[in-house]
Amino acid sequence: MADIPDLTDPRYLEEIGWFLYYEKYRRDQFGGSYEAERVAYSRLLLAEVADHLGRDVSWVEGKTVVSLGCGCTGDLAAFPAAVKIAIDPLLYAYQQLGMLVRAETGSRTVYLSLGAENLPLLDDFADLVICRNALDHMPDPAVALKEIWRVLNQDGALFVSVDIGGEPTPDEPTVFSVESLRALLREHFDVVSLADHHPPHSAGRLHSVRAVARKKPGARQRLDKHAILRAYEERLPPSVGSAAAGGVDGGGKP
Numbered sequence: 001m002a003d004i005p006d007l008t009d010p011r012y013l014e015e016i017g018w019f020l021y022y023e024k025y026r027r028d029q030f031g032g033s034y035e036a037e038r039v040a041y042s043r044l045l046l047a048e049v050a051d052h053l054g055r056d057v058s059w060v061e062g063k064t065v066v067s068l069g070c071g072c073t074g075d076l077a078a079f080p081a082a083v084k085i086a087i088d089p090l091l092y093a094y095q096q097l098g099m100l101v102r103a104e105t106g107s108r109t110v111y112l113s114l115g116a117e118n119l120p121l122l123d124d125f126a127d128l129v130i131c132r133n134a135l136d137h138m139p140d141p142a143v144a145l146k147e148i149w150r151v152l153n154q155d156g157a158l159f160v161s162v163d164i165g166g167e168p169t170p171d172e173p174t175v176f177s178v179e180s181l182r183a184l185l186r187e188h189f190d191v192v193s194l195a196d197h198h199p200p201h202s203a204g205r206l207h208s209v210r211a212v213a214r215k216k217p218g219a220r221q222r223l224d225k226h227a228i229l230r231a232y233e234e235r236l237p238p239s240v241g242s243a244a245a246g247g248v249d250g251g252g253k254p
Contacts, residue, residue, distance in 0.1 A: 004092065016094070042077040061081070063082060066086075068087050068088075070088045083110075085112060087119070116144035149215050163176070164177060164178055164208060165205055189216060190216055192212045
């Protein structure tokens with residue numbers, strides 16, 4: 001069962017408290033309910049991602065999209081994707097607080113309450129990974145980027161939006177410069193574009209950047225099918241092995 005984080009830890013209190021504070025006091029840009037506002041922000045994110053990819057928003061139709069560090073903002077609510085997966089270590093807490101946002105279009109969003117360091121997704125799974133205002137919230141973003149490289153397919157794209165400068169905080173422990181972000185991305189990706197000097201996501205940061213990256217080809221760990229079969233056959237009793245060699249399934253498997 002998923003755990004409720006220790007909210008005496010400033011790292012978690014800052015994250016969850018910000019959304020609760022925003023819901024109560026600062027929901028004034030679009031009007032309506034908090035959920036309606038989050039869906040409106042999702043539409044803006046969809047348009048922004050599509051623009052940086054040089055695509056129409058309809059490009060995501062039929063695609064598999066993963067959002068890392070989604071918070072309770074309903075990042076993917078307006079995305080018309082076939083598969084939508086939102087990942088954040090605090091999602092279980094947001095669910096208990098009644099703050100998750102339902103999908104407006106596309107498939108239902110699958111929420112995974114866990115970190116980005118060990119994604120429960122297969123290789124080459126995603127067409128698009130979105131990491132919006134999340135890398136600087138991670139203690140070791142290099143680990144997350146390696147996982148993103150693994151789950152992103154060869155023709156897929158990574159969209160990153162991250163703050164630059166400032167000082168480390170409990171919930172934003174990693175401070176980036178434009179140069180350090182570019183260098184980190186280049187370990188596993190080719191940086192297609194990087195747009196600087198956007199307004200910061202968080203107070204105390206200088207500005208933010210938007211980057212689009214494509215995965216570099218790289219070696220993967222591959223299982224040897226024949227070696228596994230040989231190892232299994234060596235464990236079979238001689239009579240079973242003889243029966244199998246003669247075309248009879250002596251192992252009792254269908």
